[in-house]
Amino acid sequence: MKGPTRFRARIGALVLLVAIALLTAVPSAAHAKTRAGISFFGGFDNFTMTDVNETLIAPLNAYLGVSGYSLKEIKSGWGAGAGLRVRPSTPLLIAIDYERLFARSDLTIFMQSFVIDTPANAFTVTSTYLFPSSGNGRFGISLGAGYYKSVGSVAVDTSGVATDTDLVGSGIGFHGLASFDDEISPNVHFEGNAGFRYAKTTDVKVDGETVRNADGSKASIDWSGFMTRAGLTFYFGER
Numbered sequence: 001m002k003g004p005t006r007f008r009a010r011i012g013a014l015v016l017l018v019a020i021a022l023l024t025a026v027p028s029a030a031h032a033k034t035r036a037g038i039s040f041f042g043g044f045d046n047f048t049m050t051d052v053n054e055t056l057i058a059p060l061n062a063y064l065g066v067s068g069y070s071l072k073e074i075k076s077g078w079g080a081g082a083g084l085r086v087r088p089s090t091p092l093l094i095a096i097d098y099e100r101l102f103a104r105s106d107l108t109i110f111m112q113s114f115v116i117d118t119p120a121n122a123f124t125v126t127s128t129y130l131f132p133s134s135g136n137g138r139f140g141i142s143l144g145a146g147y148y149k150s151v152g153s154v155a156v157d158t159s160g161v162a163t164d165t166d167l168v169g170s171g172i173g174f175h176g177l178a179s180f181d182d183e184i185s186p187n188v189h190f191e192g193n194a195g196f197r198y199a200k201t202t203d204v205k206v207d208g209e210t211v212r213n214a215d216g217s218k219a220s221i222d223w224s225g226f227m228t229r230a231g232l233t234f235y236f237g238e239r
Contacts, residue, residue: 035237041231042080044077047075060156081122091129093129097146100120101122114156117154118167121148127144175227177227196226
């Protein structure tokens with residue numbers, strides 16, 4: 001499957017996920033009134049960046065070897081985002097989110113600088129089931145999927161000679177979370193989530209050229225790992 005066709009297929013899959021989520025959000029007569037809100041969140045994540053660390057960072061560290069300095073491997077980073085919340089019934093919560101994942105390693109020494117930037121723009125859909133509770137706080141489980149795209153860079157500046165090349169890739173991801181929803185007020189809820197994400201690219205390119213590992217296989221940017229989210233959701237209207 002060629003690049004443009006693959007891209008359209010991924011977009012189509014994400015649109016289908018959104019459509020399923022919205023159809024799920026349509027309430028029946030027996031359900032409580034559907035509510036919608038806007039959420040803002042952030043969190044800390046672990047990443048599995050094996051290919052990036054071995055194919056991009058390791059060669060730079062080999063160059064830096066005699067200096068005693070080195071770039072840190074990318075293993076974690078922060079994320080932040082916002083999204084739409086739909087509650088079609090008391091136990092169900094649908095989330096449609098945009099999240100920016102920050103994954104970066106940089107070093108500046110002796111008038112030289114090195115930057116490996118592998119962020120992600122993630123567009124995700126998550127469905128949460130909240131267990132019954134007698135209080136305002138409720139625990140639940142969440143499953144979701146999304147489309148991840150990286151528009152990063154590899155930048156090297158050695159003694160005034162600078163190169164800055166685009167590092168891009170995209171792929172589909174999935175996540176499973178343990179969730180907590182606490183009603184601070186009728187219109188403000190706290191959300192906390194922790195779990196695991198599987199998300200990596202399948203077509204990493206630097207300046208249009210496919211990046212390959214030492215064994216000849218295609219390299220990937222891999223954001224898979226433990227993930228967290230915490231934030232506030234502001235709901236509209238009455239319950």
